[in-house]
Amino acid sequence: MAFDASVFLDALFSTAFLNGALITVSLALLSHAVGIAISIPAALYISGPPSMLRGLTKVVLGVLRGAPTLLQLLFVWNALPQFFPIFREPWFSPFLAAWIALSLNEAAYQTEINRAALGAIDPGQQSAGTALGMTRFQILRFVTLPQAIRVALPPTANEFITLLKITSLASVISLSELMSVTSRAVATTFQFTEYYAAALVYYLVMVYVLIFLQARLERRLVWNTSVSESEPSMVQKALAFARRS
Amino acid sequence: MVQHMSEMIRIENVSKRYADFVALNNVNLTIEAGAKVVICGPSGSGKSTLIRCMNYLAPHDSGTIAIDGVEPKGRRNIEKVRREVGMVFQNFNLFPHLTVLENCILAPVQVRKLPRARAEALARQFLARVHIAEQANKYPSQLSGGQQQRVAIARALCMEPKAMLFDEPTSALDPEMVGEVLDVMVELAGDGITMVCVTHEMAFARKVADSIVFMDKGQIVEVAPPEQFFTAASSARARTFLSQLQY
Ligand SMILES: Nc1ncnc2c1ncn2[C@@H]1O[C@H](COP(=O)(O)OP(=O)(O)OP(=O)(O)O)[C@@H](O)[C@H]1O
Ligand SMILES: [Mg+2]
Numbered sequence: 001m002a003f004d005a006s007v008f009l010d011a012l013f014s015t016a017f018l019n020g021a022l023i024t025v026s027l028a029l030l031s032h033a034v035g036i037a038i039s040i041p042a043a044l045y046i047s048g049p050p051s052m053l054r055g056l057t058k059v060v061l062g063v064l065r066g067a068p069t070l071l072q073l074l075f076v077w078n079a080l081p082q083f084f085p086i087f088r089e090p091w092f093s094p095f096l097a098a099w100i101a102l103s104l105n106e107a108a109y110q111t112e113i114n115r116a117a118l119g120a121i122d123p124g125q126q127s128a129g130t131a132l133g134m135t136r137f138q139i140l141r142f143v144t145l146p147q148a149i150r151v152a153l154p155p156t157a158n159e160f161i162t163l164l165k166i167t168s169l170a171s172v173i174s175l176s177e178l179m180s181v182t183s184r185a186v187a188t189t190f191q192f193t194e195y196y197a198a199a200l201v202y203y204l205v206m207v208y209v210l211i212f213l214q215a216r217l218e219r220r221l222v223w224n225t226s227v228s229e230s231e232p233s234m235v236q237k238a239l240a241f242a243r244r245s
Numbered sequence: 246m247v248q249h250m251s252e253m254i255r256i257e258n259v260s261k262r263y264a265d266f267v268a269l270n271n272v273n274l275t276i277e278a279g280a281k282v283v284i285c286g287p288s289g290s291g292k293s294t295l296i297r298c299m300n301y302l303a304p305h306d307s308g309t310i311a312i313d314g315v316e317p318k319g320r321r322n323i324e325k326v327r328r329e330v331g332m333v334f335q336n337f338n339l340f341p342h343l344t345v346l347e348n349c350i351l352a353p354v355q356v357r358k359l360p361r362a363r364a365e366a367l368a369r370q371f372l373a374r375v376h377i378a379e380q381a382n383k384y385p386s387q388l389s390g391g392q393q394q395r396v397a398i399a400r401a402l403c404m405e406p407k408a409m410l411f412d413e414p415t416s417a418l419d420p421e422m423v424g425e426v427l428d429v430m431v432e433l434a435g436d437g438i439t440m441v442c443v444t445h446e447m448a449f450a451r452k453v454a455d456s457i458v459f460m461d462k463g464q465i466v467e468v469a470p471p472e473q474f475f476t477a478a479s480s481a482r483a484r485t486f487l488s489q490l491q492y
Contacts, residue, residue, distance in 0.1 A: 132352035
């Protein structure tokens, strides 16, 4: 069977694919945003001295990281309405369910990244800030966090790439993201290659735009020449991406 | 208890332990305003612990520590008292994401609430005093160890503290850079600021110290003027320690 370029191009510029891609990218962005918002206080919290509540938090985060994302999606979509009647209302859409499930899942992974980044900061930084009479909040705001963000940025960007691909799981709860649009087109026409190629182009464009933005952000955050010299190149990052796919 | 206005740091019956290990065992020491005190002693004797207790960086378990007549209670008061006491660390602990100038103005702006322009003028003045004015816009990683330590001294001075604490300020430096840091400290000592310095640089101690505090096993074993300490230490432990320093 030959590759029909016109089918490929029609799919590429169809509103269905464009909408699917928009749902994919907005689901990934919104889930990551909520995940990061939860993860920063969570990471600061679990970095403290051990206690009952900290132990419990770690267990919850462990469950969210350990359970398959597919299971979490199905759980939120199917089981939540059984427990809480408010989730039986029509506003509880597949998109919302996917957003909740992926946000929680992402929060758990991102907490791990942030905790490691905070742990990588020399305790001497804290001592120096303290000795200067700074409050704990001032030390966090002006000393620790700016350094931790720099450490956390590359793994965070990788995490987003993974998340972008994981959104395709939401097709099981009938969310019309890019992958389910593709599957539907294939199911009616059986022109696998053309539609899969169109989907691939969308995913790659989204990922490479992200890698480009990440590289720019990292360059802005670099605070000395020696770091920028050891920066992995775009090519290295693309290779790393290919390995994870 | 009689309050002497000239007492900068008063340490009374201070003890501190790490789990089962006694790091400070009933330490008493009074440091007069303007005094230059050098603390020395074998590794693990509690020198760092003692100097970190002086600005409440390490909490002590018992006893009292008063700074300029005040024994601060509660986090807010402790933070306030810390502004009066600058500290310089063995590993510099400069903020790597900030330039030299930003390192020096961060705390003055955030803690002392100085206007930025005023803080910057102050920073340039102190950077000039440690002979490093021309490096103001560089990042710490672009400087040598000796330069970084001088920036750390300037950063502490920008809080205009009444006392300065130094914990082995030259022991992480290459030998050829020790001199430039000690020179700055000798100049600083001439300005009348209270200075407490943990160091094994005995030539420096002879030159600037009014008294040498010798510690061993979490206790102050001997306090003596430098001449007496180096030529006729009264404790056997201090004499052993000094003889080992020869090598
Ligand atoms: N955070 C800590 N937890 C447990 N033990 C500690 C801690 N800090 C210091 N100690 C112990 O307390 C003792 C005194 O330490 P301190 O750092 O005050 O010694 P020091 O005289 O400064 O030694 P050095 O010359 O090696 O710097 C050491 O035996 C050390 O192992
Ligand atoms: Mg020490």
